[in-house]
Amino acid sequence: MPMSTESQVQANAPAKAPTNAPANAPANTLINTPGNEEKDGKAFRPLIVSFCCNWCSYAGADLAGSSRLTYPADVKIIRVPCSCRINPLFILRAFQRGADGVIVNGCHPGDCHYSTGNFYTRRRMALLFSMLDFLGIEKERTRVEWVSAAEGARFASVMREFVEQIRRLGENKKLGDIRCKE
Amino acid sequence: MQRIIGKMREKAKELLEAGTVDAVLGWKKGDFAYDPTPAFFYSTDELDMLAYDGFCGSNLSKYLVEYGKEKGKVLVFLKPCDTYSLNQLVSEHRVDRENVYVVGVGCDGMLDVQKLRDKGIAGIEEIEEAGEDLRIHTLYGLKTCPRDEALLKKCQSCKGKEHKLFDDRIGAEESRDIANEDRFAEVAELEKMSPEERFAFWRAALSSCIRCNACREACPVCSCHTCIFDNARSGVDAKANASEFEENLFHIIRAFHVAGRCSDCGECSRVCPQAIPLHLLNRKMIKDIQSFYGAFQAGDSADQCSPLLSYSPDDIEPDAFDRWKGVM
Numbered sequence: 001m002p003m004s005t006e007s008q009v010q011a012n013a014p015a016k017a018p019t020n021a022p023a024n025a026p027a028n029t030l031i032n033t034p035g036n037e038e039k040d041g042k043a044f045r046p047l048i049v050s051f052c053c054n055w056c057s058y059a060g061a062d063l064a065g066s067s068r069l070t071y072p073a074d075v076k077i078i079r080v081p082c083s084c085r086i087n088p089l090f091i092l093r094a095f096q097r098g099a100d101g102v103i104v105n106g107c108h109p110g111d112c113h114y115s116t117g118n119f120y121t122r123r124r125m126a127l128l129f130s131m132l133d134f135l136g137i138e139k140e141r142t143r144v145e146w147v148s149a150a151e152g153a154r155f156a157s158v159m160r161e162f163v164e165q166i167r168r169l170g171e172n173k174k175l176g177d178i179r180c181k182e
Numbered sequence: 183m184q185r186i187i188g189k190m191r192e193k194a195k196e197l198l199e200a201g202t203v204d205a206v207l208g209w210k211k212g213d214f215a216y217d218p219t220p221a222f223f224y225s226t227d228e229l230d231m232l233a234y235d236g237f238c239g240s241n242l243s244k245y246l247v248e249y250g251k252e253k254g255k256v257l258v259f260l261k262p263c264d265t266y267s268l269n270q271l272v273s274e275h276r277v278d279r280e281n282v283y284v285v286g287v288g289c290d291g292m293l294d295v296q297k298l299r300d301k302g303i304a305g306i307e308e309i310e311e312a313g314e315d316l317r318i319h320t321l322y323g324l325k326t327c328p329r330d331e332a333l334l335k336k337c338q339s340c341k342g343k344e345h346k347l348f349d350d351r352i353g354a355e356e357s358r359d360i361a362n363e364d365r366f367a368e369v370a371e372l373e374k375m376s377p378e379e380r381f382a383f384w385r386a387a388l389s390s391c392i393r394c395n396a397c398r399e400a401c402p403v404c405s406c407h408t409c410i411f412d413n414a415r416s417g418v419d420a421k422a423n424a425s426e427f428e429e430n431l432f433h434i435i436r437a438f439h440v441a442g443r444c445s446d447c448g449e450c451s452r453v454c455p456q457a458i459p460l461h462l463l464n465r466k467m468i469k470d471i472q473s474f475y476g477a478f479q480a481g482d483s484a485d486q487c488s489p490l491l492s493y494s495p496d497d498i499e500p501d502a503f504d505r506w507k508g509v510m
Binding site: 143 | 384
């Protein structure tokens with residue numbers, strides 16, 4: 001399974017603190033606060049794998065980039081033809097290779113380019129996430145979001161929010177593979 | 183159900199002689215009183231070895247997939263719960279219904295020899311099934327044990343006495359009633375734990391996995407021509423204790439691959455040499471499917487659609503799964 005970061009959106013620029021971010025933002029704030037970590041250089045930076053469907057979410061990510069919206073560079077985007085292309089193995093494999101969170105992005109239900117693909121995604125992911133929760137993996141590490149091609153701002157805000165959520169959760173220790181650690 | 187073996191042999195003999203079937207799939211007497219094994223019988227002379235007793239827990243449906251590749255029709259003896267598996271295989275076109283002559287046999291609930299051993303019953307020579315009790319002739323004299331105390335785990339939550347498909351039945355009306363435990367009770371128990379406790383539970387259970395693949399081999403719906411776990415390039419094929427991740431991965435993916443197809447026959451747990459409660463993973467899937475998408479029993483009929491092959495525009499969102507917990 002391709003796990004390279006080559007498919008990363010060009011616009012996925014290194015994170016910069018939004019100029020309007022309060023200097024002493026509380027820890028649970030949903031905005032990106034990279035300034036705090038760059039001081040000591042040790043703060044945890046999560047690795048997020050974001051699967052984006054070619055027709056809606058990837059275009060949404062593109063729009064986020066061309067609109068010069070920032071979101072953390074910790075997000076690695078993998079483009080898939082449709083969200084229903086995502087085999088549960090992909091998600092587990094991402095965790096194996098060191099991802100701390102996996103987010104699946106697809107067209108809004110009813111808007112799928114292939115009419116019904118994301119309806120199947122929805123069922124599969126509900127069962128997979130429930131199963132991971134049953135095995136004791138934090139359910140906050142996985143998420144499904146519906147992002148349309150017009151929702152560049154939403155894509156950026158969802159990514160910021162998800163990265164912050166994973167940052168608070170910390171490193172993925174339960175599903176990682178020690179052989180994949182550096 | 184030792185009492186119907188005579189009728190079973192007669193039926194098998196009759197159909198073999200008439201040429202209706204080319205082979206008979208049943209259980210063959212083992213070396214001991216408690217280890218009959220699945221076997222094909224090709225001639226009437228062999229039928230003396232046909233056995234049917236409390237230790238015929240194995241589900242014979244799976245063997246029909248391999249047999250289907252040969253030519254000919256086969257007679258198969260199926261217990262009520264085994265017919266769900268066959269229905270599922272027929273619906274997936276893995277078994278040609280035309281090539282199978284199903285004889286539904288009654289079932290009193292199958293036994294677990296380990297449970298007898300745990301009671302200190304050793305040196306078993308012969309076991310008589312006398313209604314609610316077992317009369318066990320051992321090297322150390324006659325012992326008795328209530329049948330319900332020696333049932334296989336999977337038989338403690340029986341799916342019922344009705345054969346879902348059959349061409350003929352033997353002793354079906356005589357099946358014994360089994361006190362039916364709630365099959366989701368253990369799953370609900372685990373769901374109540376904290377994620378850390380659940381993780382510890384599964385780590386303890388799955389870390390004993392030796393990747394013998396017995397669960398996969400015995401599973402009636404695990405019948406892919408090439409299993410993804412047999413792919414040498416996957417890096418995860420048949421490696422015992424390679425890493426925690428692989429143990430988790432194998433069992434998560436296996437549970438997911440049988441989701442919506444698993445008829446909860448319990449073979450995975452029965453054959454596991456490490457006694458891993460694998461049925462809990464499958465039951466969790468079944469419970470979720472039922473609570474999210476409505477009542478569904480795989481193998482109920484050969485022409486129903488799996489919930490994972492269909493959808494509804496107003497399904498729950500994946501993030502909302504835990505809000506549905508306990509809703510049944």
